[in-house]
Amino acid sequence: MAYLNDNYLKLQAGYLFPEIARRVREFCEANPNAAARLIRCGIGDVTEPLPPAIIAAMHQAVDELSVRETFRGYGHEQGLESLREKIAQQDYRDRGSDVAADEVFISDGSKPDCGFILDILGHQNRIAITDPVYPVYVDTNVMAGHTGQAGEAGRYEGITYLPCGPANGFVPEPPPEPVDIVYLCFPNNPTGGVASRAQLTRWVEYAREHNAIILFDAAYEAYITDPEIPHSIFEMPGARECAIEFRSFSKNGGFTGVRCGFTVMPKSLQASTADGRKLSLHPLWHRRWSTKANGVSYPVQRGAEAIYSADGRKQVRTLIDHYMGNSRILREAATRAGLPVYGGVNAPYIWVQTLPGLTSWQMFDRMLQDLNVVITPGSGFGSCGEGFFRISAFNSRENAEEVGRRLQTLA
Amino acid sequence: MAYLNDNYLKLQAGYLFPEIARRVREFCEANPNAAARLIRCGIGDVTEPLPPAIIAAMHQAVDELSVRETFRGYGHEQGLESLREKIAQQDYRDRGSDVAADEVFISDGSKPDCGFILDILGHQNRIAITDPVYPVYVDTNVMAGHTGQAGEAGRYEGITYLPCGPANGFVPEPPPEPVDIVYLCFPNNPTGGVASRAQLTRWVEYAREHNAIILFDAAYEAYITDPEIPHSIFEMPGARECAIEFRSFSKNGGFTGVRCGFTVMPKSLQASTADGRKLSLHPLWHRRWSTKANGVSYPVQRGAEAIYSADGRKQVRTLIDHYMGNSRILREAATRAGLPVYGGVNAPYIWVQTLPGLTSWQMFDRMLQDLNVVITPGSGFGSCGEGFFRISAFNSRENAEEVGRRLQTLA
Secondary structure (H helix, E strand, C coil), X not given: CCEECHHHHHCCCCCHHHHHXXXXXXXXXXXXXXXXXXXXXXXXXXXXXXXXXXXXXXXXXXXXXXXXXXXXXXXXXXXXXXXXHHHHHHHHHHHCXXXXXXXXXXXXXXXXXXHHHHHHECCCCCEEEEECCCHHHHHHHHHCCCCCCECCCCCECCEEEEECCHHHCCCCCCCCCCCXXXXXXXXXXXXXXXXXXXXXXXXXXHHHHHCCEEEEECCCHHHCCCCCCCCCHXXXXXXXXXXXXXXXXXXXXXCCCCCCEEEECCCCCEEECCCCCEEECHHHHHHHHHHHCCCCCHHHHHHHHHCXXXXXXXXXXXXXXXXXXXXXXXXXXXXXCCCCEEECCCCCEEEXXXXXXXXXXXXXXXXXXXXXXXXXXXXXXXXXHCCEEEEXXXXXXXXXXXXHHHHCCCC | CCEECHHHHHCCCCCHHHHHHHHHHHHHXXXXXXXXXXXXXXCCCCCCCCXXXXXXXXXXXXXXXXXXXXXXXXXXXXXXXXXXXXXXXXHHHHHCCCCCHHHEEEECCXXXXXXXXXXXXXXXXXXXXXXXXXXXXXXXXXXXXXXXXXXXXXXXXXXXXXXXXXXXXXXXXXXXXXXXXXXXXXXXXXXXXXXXXXXXXXXXXXXXXXXXXXXXXXXXXXXXXXXXXXXXXXXXXXXXXCEEEEEECCCCCCCCCCCCEEEECCCCCEEEXXXXXXXXXXXXXXXXXXXXXXXXXXXXXXXXXXXXXXXXXXXXXXXXXXXXXXXXXXXHHHHHCCCCEEECCCCCEEEEECCCCCCHHHHHHHHHXXXXXXXXXXXXXXXXXXXXXXXXXXXXXXXXXXXXXXXXXXX
């Protein structure tokens, strides 16, 4: 008798974005005229083409595969040496963080990595997750059996939720009780909030005191405009002993369809065996990749490497400036429309309070029906997201400006 | 206190291929003259360039990403519709197997899929694995905590091993005791053996009788030359109720560095909850992909799709004929050298008995030192591989012929 993994049955029915897609589809079928002017600011997917430096590098890599002399088969499961070295140098050492090339593991995105990391961690760990939050952190823990059933507000037994809202500036303080694994994401998806050096330092101190591990998702670091805001958890002293960082090329290089990201696993990070010995996690993570993967597609890795060239850096900067221009337009427009607005300064997401009396999903329906604009309801990211909605700045300038105009008609 | 996954500590120290690489490196450093004439027939990695149809499709897809009008971001987590449909039609329905497009899940290779499949299965399952075997099946079960410690012969407590050797033609019969999950790989890596329709039918009957699931790895199906040998487990009646199939573009299209494969998960396949309800596995697998992945790189999927075009099919056929030409040369040469030879007829691997009195690793050293040829020691694939070695046919014709000549000097 073959058994299935019962933990999957605890998952809440719909993943957020399929439910949005369903409502949009039904609306468009019923209202073809409105459908024609629909603007999507829901899912955080890039819209602008890949920069020329990346395109050229990918073409060249494909050509290499077309002749015997330069053809390449299996690569290192952990990634191209040259790409790992560029990341360690430019993303870390150039900013004063001590990261070696063999601590960088190339993957096909930070979403998979956020799930895979649980492979090497024990089932005994007490997990803390911010609320609202990117749903993947919660769902992968449910699948791994680290939770009980979901309660009424959609919260799972066994997870320590860390509420984030206007009162704490969307950055939680470490909890009074000890936890073992903490997910932090800054700049934050969905709130657009950022954590200061002092706030992240308190988290590092907490983690070191409790022998906890911070899983730091820095997928949006390229959108930081304030020079005082840290780009990496490893800018905090002591983080190499208590943190793992996830990064993505999705939102800087526009790789949502090309797929590449990486994890930094410091060799100095240790965790405990069941019988209390402390061992380094790096060899476990290395073994995971050797056994369960064959490395990321060669042309994709070459494309990612081009992001670190002089031309690539300049072109990626232009892309980010474009999206952050949208962000400013949307933030100012929502403010003018009288809505309380957060985020959008160091992140491509604007986090907006709903109109008085409306839930997140009611606001979603209102925006869809009255403005023909698709947003993401805040409650989809957790119970503390109720009463908010997220506007994504990933769009053309023209669309951002049009959404800005339509927001003025909300009242 | 953060805990690690103790099960990783049960894994045997070296993955096979790193150990081979170490011995070859040391030999080459000590013997620079011999190093210059070294020929590698160890790891099963393709050597010939990608076919032109695939190259053209990948270039075109990269170009699509360079302009706003055709740019694509996130795709379906489960894969491009058009690719899934072509696979279902050409690989299955055209051969009489009933497989729908939404039962095909595109991945970055069958190695990852063989590990990922355990995500949706319960920890209670009793696992059966052939011996010798591709090490990934065993190691991913060790990591998931499905075994005890390794014993002296490297076998793990808690796994039912199914011995394969000349006596059973390298195809095991179902065991007398009931097991829940069975890994089968035909054409086999490493033995090159194939299973007949009658043999696979007995396995399907066994699985249905015991409500077991067959995990069928068909990564080498393109190398089947005998028209009587099934290409897919789904050619057996009833397999849709008891089997999952893994396939790869690595060895037909030459995608070892490009990375693409797929899993077929029939909607009619059920497994049991802990409390004995039978549920379909398809929604769990679908959910796993939605939550833990963002789909395979767009240009890679377009490259895979080109394999199914008229030109692509012809060009892939030429590639396979090339490798199978090598296979014949190597098989005949080893036979002429007086060695008992298996496989190599419907698979790109030749499985050869060692010289009398030599272990697999002793034979490895002898081949390296006397012939300057790298092979894979059979014992690296399991204790029943002792006394054998694997020669890979993935090479240039020139190298295959030269290895054939050198084999004659073995005596």
